[in-house]
Amino acid sequence: MSETVAAYVRSSTEGQTVRHQRDDIRDWGNREDINSDSIDWYVDFAQSGADPGREQFEDLINSMHAGAYDVVAVWEISRLARLGSTYQQFFEVAEESETIVQSQTDGSMKSVPVGAGN
Template sequence: MKAAIYARVSTADQDLDRQLHEARDHLDANYPEVETIDDYADIVSGAKENGGDEYQRLWDAIRAEKYDVVVVHEISRLSRLGPTEIHEFIQHCLEHKTGIESLDVGLSIRVDDPDLQQTIYTMIANIMGDLAKIEHQQKLERINSGIRSAQRAGKWTGRAPRGFYVGDDKRLHVDPEEFLDIRHALERIANGESKRQVAADSGIPRSTLTDLYDNQRGLYMDGEADDDRKDAALNELRPLPKFDADDEDNLDKRIRAIVQDELTN
């Protein structure tokens, strides 16, 4: 009889050896006839949270019907691979005549069970899959709730718009030089210059200039924000003169004087 153990941790600091040791103890106590035990262990960081090389190797070995039973230390960790992964893993084992034991929930599915009992175990697998989906949705809701709470408190979540940055206070602030460079580029476009030439001179990609000019021109040229957090950040530059295509040079000088005054006070 051949057995496999699957253990999974998210950081190197977690005790992978303990999981493997406890799984071996379980096999020794419940499957004395086991002759061979193979270990499959993944350390899955945030950047690799969607999978694990050892998990895939185990999946392939089960498909090849290499094992009679697989012991998973914490089957609940498989939900991190996706909301249906627990169900799919159990079904995969059953389809390829591999029993499965899970230490964290006491699940035990043996391939020599009668048909009725096998049906019950399949129902359990379905329920666990549904619970994993619920857990996944709850996790997403907690994340979204935290984002909404931070936004209500005036904090900026996500990437800052061009010409702005997120400070240590987690709030949006104006980057005066970048903001004015964008404004000047948009003024040139408004005065009839080609976006290609302005992009080449300013270093701002043409596609970005097009988006800024078409969708956010009011923010940079008139200081009109569609978000209270952007509006609060723009107070660092106000009063911001209205754009006048006939007075571009004087306008730019006045704006930079405002910025210099803000930075020195």
Template sequence: MENMSETLENVATYIRRSTAEQDDEHQLADIKDWLDRHNLAIKDVEVYPEQASGASEDRDKFLNLIEDIKEGKIDNVVVWEISRIARKGLLAQRFFDACEDNEVVIHVSNGSVREIRPDGTGRLVADIIASVAAEERRTLIRRTRSGQRRAREEGKWLGNVPKGFTRQDGYLKPNLNPDYDEGETGYLDIVEALELIENGMSYRQAAENTPHVTRQTLSNIDQDEEKRAWYTEQEAEDDRIQEALSEISC
């Protein structure tokens, strides 16, 4: 049970969202409610907001928070839930250890454990929650990699589509009918531009004569022997690209 009459001093809160698209308002609203129940407002606490993966060690605000804890600037940290701290076991333990070593209480506004105290109260449950979050992350990575392998085995193209190509139902195809209004580059546009370069034109001149192909694109393709063959010889070492080219090389 939370002690509502306890006066909390030197309070900080850490709010993390994984992506720019992810909304952190629900975290902030929950934390504001928690602060209100303890006679505090968000203006009364030090806020460490961050957009970063929970598995990443490159988290400036998170590292700043740990440093401020070690320097004795913070006595209480409020988080929305344990997974907001980290989705990598060692990162979570680093935070828990810093708080324990410096007599800092962790308050969780949304979770099965509500406090993690320096005397060890709540630490076991928090460790389990952090471990479960780390395992969920590993499982997601394994499933993603498995899906990628399966797609590659089926001949599907993953990642960025090469210039002059398009993707249909996951498979690579030469873009023979580009939508120039959408900024697409046609396969035959690149073929034509490379032929101009072969006949002595500079990259800039060839790009000017084929306005839907940039000078940088031509330079990148022409200087890569393997890629250049996709357009000049309709040949590729990658079976997925070779299959795509087969419809125009017959």
């Protein structure tokens, strides 16, 4: 069975790069036999995690809500948000759409983690 996979990466400032985030997610994909060319990438550059209105982040949530992905990969959970309410929204959509969140540093999650705004 082929899984549909998205990845979300974010840099907080202009001077930061997302290369290491992308590389780690690609390495994970290779270990899981997921072709990195088949991953849909959502990238927010120079965007604070405290801003819930990040364009690519909102697009990802909308796609998840529509059931587009089996897995969303992130480098670490802090790349998703800095506000509990934003975490809450993301993980509720993931749980409702049965999307697994795969963090390269935090592991795999299938439900809203304790302390994510709930």
